[in-house]
Amino acid sequence: xxxxxxxGDDVDTDQILPGRYAPYLTGEAALARHAFIEHRPxxxxxxxxxxxxxxxxxxxCGSSREYAPLALKRCGIAxxxxxxxxxxxxxxxxxxxxxxxxxxxxxxxxxxxxxVELDVAQGMxxxxxxxxxxxxxxxxxxxxxxxxxIVEYYRKHGRFPGEPDP
Amino acid sequence: xxxxxxxxxxxxxAGHEVQAGDLAVVQVAMTMTVNSIAESVIKVLRQxxxxxxxxxxxxxxxxxxxxxxxCNPATADGQVLLRRFALEEGIDRLYDVGRGICHQLMxxxxxxxxxxxxxxxxxxxxxxxxxGAFGTGMGATDIALAFARGKTWLKVPESIKxxxxxxxxxxxxxxxxxxxxxxxLGAEGASYRAVEFHGMEGSSLAxxxxxxxxxxxxxxxxxxxxxxxxxxxxYPVPGWLYPDADARYVQEIMIDRSKIQPQVSLxxxxxxxAPVSQVQGVxxxxxxxxxxxxxxxxxxxxxxxxxxxxxxxxxxxLLVIPASHRVLADAVADGTMSILLAAGATVGTPGCGPCLGxxxxxxxxxxxxxxxxxxxxxxxxxxPEASIYLGSPATAAAxxxxxxxxxxxxxxx
Numbered sequence: 067x068x069x070x071x072x073x074g075d076d077v078d079t080d081q082i083l084p085g086r087y088a089p090y091l092t093g094e095a096a097l098a099r100h101a102f103i104e105h106r107p108x109x110x111x112x113x114x115x116x117x118x119x120x121x122x123x124x125x126x127c128g129s130s131r132e133y134a135p136l137a138l139k140r141c142g143i144a145x146x147x148x149x150x151x152x153x154x155x156x157x158x159x160x161x162x163x164x165x166x167x168x169x170x171x172x173x174x175x176x177x178x179x180x181x182v183e184l185d186v187a188q189g190m191x192x193x194x195x196x197x198x199x200x201x202x203x204x205x206x207x208x209x210x211x212x213x214x215x216i217v218e219y220y221r222k223h224g225r226f227p228g229e230p231d232p
Numbered sequence: 233x234x235x236x237x238x239x240x241x242x243x244x245x246a247g248h249e250v251q252a253g254d255l256a257v258v259q260v261a262m263t264m265t266v267n268s269i270a271e272s273v274i275k276v277l278r279q280x281x282x283x284x285x286x287x288x289x290x291x292x293x294x295x296x297x298x299x300x301x302x303c304n305p306a307t308a309d310g311q312v313l314l315r316r317f318a319l320e321e322g323i324d325r326l327y328d329v330g331r332g333i334c335h336q337l338m339x340x341x342x343x344x345x346x347x348x349x350x351x352x353x354x355x356x357x358x359x360x361x362x363x364g365a366f367g368t369g370m371g372a373t374d375i376a377l378a379f380a381r382g383k384t385w386l387k388v389p390e391s392i393k394x395x396x397x398x399x400x401x402x403x404x405x406x407x408x409x410x411x412x413x414x415x416x417l418g419a420e421g422a423s424y425r426a427v428e429f430h431g432m433e434g435s436s437l438a439x440x441x442x443x444x445x446x447x448x449x450x451x452x453x454x455x456x457x458x459x460x461x462x463x464x465x466x467y468p469v470p471g472w473l474y475p476d477a478d479a480r481y482v483q484e485i486m487i488d489r490s491k492i493q494p495q496v497s498l499x500x501x502x503x504x505x506a507p508v509s510q511v512q513g514v515x516x517x518x519x520x521x522x523x524x525x526x527x528x529x530x531x532x533x534x535x536x537x538x539x540x541x542x543x544x545x546x547x548x549x550l551l552v553i554p555a556s557h558r559v560l561a562d563a564v565a566d567g568t569m570s571i572l573l574a575a576g577a578t579v580g581t582p583g584c585g586p587c588l589g590x591x592x593x594x595x596x597x598x599x600x601x602x603x604x605x606x607x608x609x610x611x612x613x614x615x616p617e618a619s620i621y622l623g624s625p626a627t628a629a630a631x632x633x634x635x636x637x638x639x640x641x642x643x644x645x
Contacts, residue, residue: 076419076501080609084616085588090268090310091299104616124420127451128609130355132272132371153424153451154355158371206255216373217280226377226385228255 068116068144070193071109072178075122079129079155081105083137097133098140115142118182118191120173122148126155135159145184147172147191147200160207163215167191167200234476236391237456238426241366241473245349252390252480261348261365262291263378266334267307268298268588269353270314276376286321287382293325293343294318295334297583303591332556332582335359335445335524338367339437340556346459347473351378355448356524356606361456362440363463364473366426368454389426389453392417393481396431398490403640405534406439407526407604407624409487410446411495415505416485423451425482428475432457437466438530445525446606449502494640496602497622500610508627508639518549518601519632520613521625522580523587526604527555529562531625536568538629538643539575545635550577550628551593553585575632589613595620602631 087100102109119125119138125148126134135158138146145165159166165186176182176193183192191198203211206227213219224232235243235251243249245258265273277283286292294314302308311329318326327337335356337343344350346364351357353375360367370384378384394413400406414421427447432440440457447455459469494508521527521535532554544550552572554560560582563569569579586593587605595601595618603613608620623631626640633643 076503078607078609080607080612084611086590086594086611086614088268088590090271091304091306091590093306104611124423124451127419128355128607130353130369130371131269132373150420150423152420153453154369154371157374161371161373216377217276220281220377226257226381226383228385229257 067181067183068118069114070118070120070176070178070180070182071113072173073119073121073125076124076127077121078127079131079134082126082134083131088131089133097137101137101141110141113141113143116144117142118144118184119146120176121146122173123150125151127152130154132158132162135162135164139164149173160210161216163211165211167203169198169200172198172200233480234478236426236479236481237364237428237458237475238366238389238391238454240475241347241349242388244347250388252388254388255385256388257383257385258349260291260351260378260382260384262293262338262344262350263375264293264295264334264338264351265353265375266298267296267300267311267314269372269375270294270317271310272372273353273376273379274313274317276373277379281376281380283380286323286379289321289323291382292323292379293327293338294323295327295337296329297333298588299590300329300583301581330557330581330583332559333524333527333584336527336555339363339441340558342467346463346467347470351375351384356445358448358452358455359441359445359524361444361454362437363467364456364459364469366454366456369448389424390482391426391428392422392483392485394427394429394485394487396429396487396489398488400489400492403626403644404492404494405624405626406435406442408492408495409489410443411497411505411622412492413487414446414450414503415495417450419449419501419503420451422447425452426454426456427452429455429457433460436530437462438528441528442525449606494624494627496627496637497608499608499619499621502606502608502622508623508637511621511637512639514637515600516548516602516631516636517599518551518593518595519628520551520586520593520601520603520605521628522551522553522555522585523605524555525606526625527553527559529559531604532559532563532568532572534625535629536571538626538640538645539633540571542575542633544576544632548632548635550632551580551586552577553580553592554582557582586613602628602637604628
């Protein structure tokens with residue numbers, strides 16, 4: 067079980083982790099403390115391992131800074147469910163092994179702070195009596211997530227997704 | 233079936249024919265990172281991947297441009313680390329403090345070539361499409377993998393075709409065109425797609441870079457202009473590097489440049505775009521002329537032509553940060569800098585400047601900035617209580633003269 071942290075559309079990387087709190091300025095150890103520090107200051111204080119981010123369209127737009135999804139991972143975010151993701155953020159989060167799912171309805175119908183259960187294998191987000199099916203990610207995405215990220219995937223297979231075995 | 237420019241470039245880099253939707257592993261001709269990300273890249277490369285060396289030091293470029301010179305000891309330490317990394321790896325292409333912004337130098341120094349795939353650890357790597365390269369931004373882990381292998385993997389994007397025609401009216405620029413397009417398509421209107429601009433003949437390289445750099449603000453994976461004679465004069469363009477007439481595009485958009493008015497992005501989203509006339513009169517405290525989007529000689533010339541013989545308004549700061557050392561040197565040599573200084577401008581070290589809100593013009597609470605850069609997210613340039621409007625160098629010059637957001641056509645001389 068985890069709590070839902072709900073966000074709107076077009077949440078950008080400066081909201082997730084403002085540039086002025088980048089690890090090269092403030093040190094990597096402080097990263098988790100700075101997630102949403104200006105956009106939603108209570109987030110870093112109250113977030114618990116296993117919580118889920120639920121967002122609207124184009125989550126993570128803007129910069130290629132990988133430390134934005136890394137900050138969320140360090141906070142213990144178990145998954146991000148959004149109506150859609152910005153391209154670079156999606157890839158960065160996937161590389162770090164953060165489960166990402168698209169759902170048109172979950173973000174609209176589940177309330178902020180609600181307790182939910184995520185069933186990754188079944189692709190289902192359960193909130194009380196209601197179950198929201200999540201769009202199954204492509205096979206290569208599932209495999210990267212299964213390995214825990216792209217570095218683990220690469221170390222295990224010795225190749226990139228889409229490449230024949232060496 | 234015919235291929236788009238992106239499909240052609242990725243097919244070459246993959247060594248076999250690909251089409252939109254395919255997963256491809258491609259040769260990367262140049263991979264670059266910058267000082268703000270390098271520490272993470274080096275950590276993944278050496279600690280997590282256990283790579284002993286970069287795959288090919290000739291295909292790596294390093295830049296010290298984000299907060300350069302350093303503003304605090306932590307930033308300075310990061311720059312020391314990057315310099316040491318370059319030495320240890322035998323990477324000659326290290327562009328240190330004051331040389332300029334990574335994307336500007338990638339093109340200015342010929343580090344990226346038409347028809348190749350180039351990666352940057354910065355989202356505005358889409359800029360390289362201005363010379364017909366497939367440039368795209370990735371995060372630290374992907375860059376580390378490309379350093380280790382000289383290759384990357386990607387999904388071949390579908391393409392949007394933008395057909396441009398007509399000529400800009402005075403006071404209107406390529407920046408207004410791309411802001412207008414972002415306003416029309418929205419912040420995810422080109423998500424996962426490449427944007428191919430046709431009809432750009434007659435457009436300068438600087439203008440093409442402006443347009444391609446900002447395609448990332450609508451989610452694009454790449455923004456490209458098919459190379460023409462202008463590019464052939466300066467770069468080797470392979471004969472196959474053109475989009476086929478029967479290439480498949482998911483969307484086609486026509487733009488008549490003569491109909492575009494000066495545009496601005498309103499706080500705090502790049503795709504909240506309006507004609508400048510709608511926000512005319514908003515009081516401004518800082519005007520920033522610079523960034524990888526608009527810090528080139530052409531941009532400085534345009535601003536200087538409007539500021540010549542005039543002085544900026546009381547209560548406004550005009551920060552000019554050339555995109556590279558060469559831009560600065562050229563602007564000094566041809567008298568542009570004298571005009572800007574006489575008009576009251578403050579000049580900073582070539583680099584990213586205050587675009588990323590960490591030094592050289594950070595905004596305070598309640599302050600308003602008109603910036604020629606590419607992002608106006610809340611808190612981007614400093615205080616979350618500051619407001620950023622994005623506009624062209626002409627709008628920046630007019631605004632600096634007026635002290636409030638102003639229509640450049642009223643200050644045209």
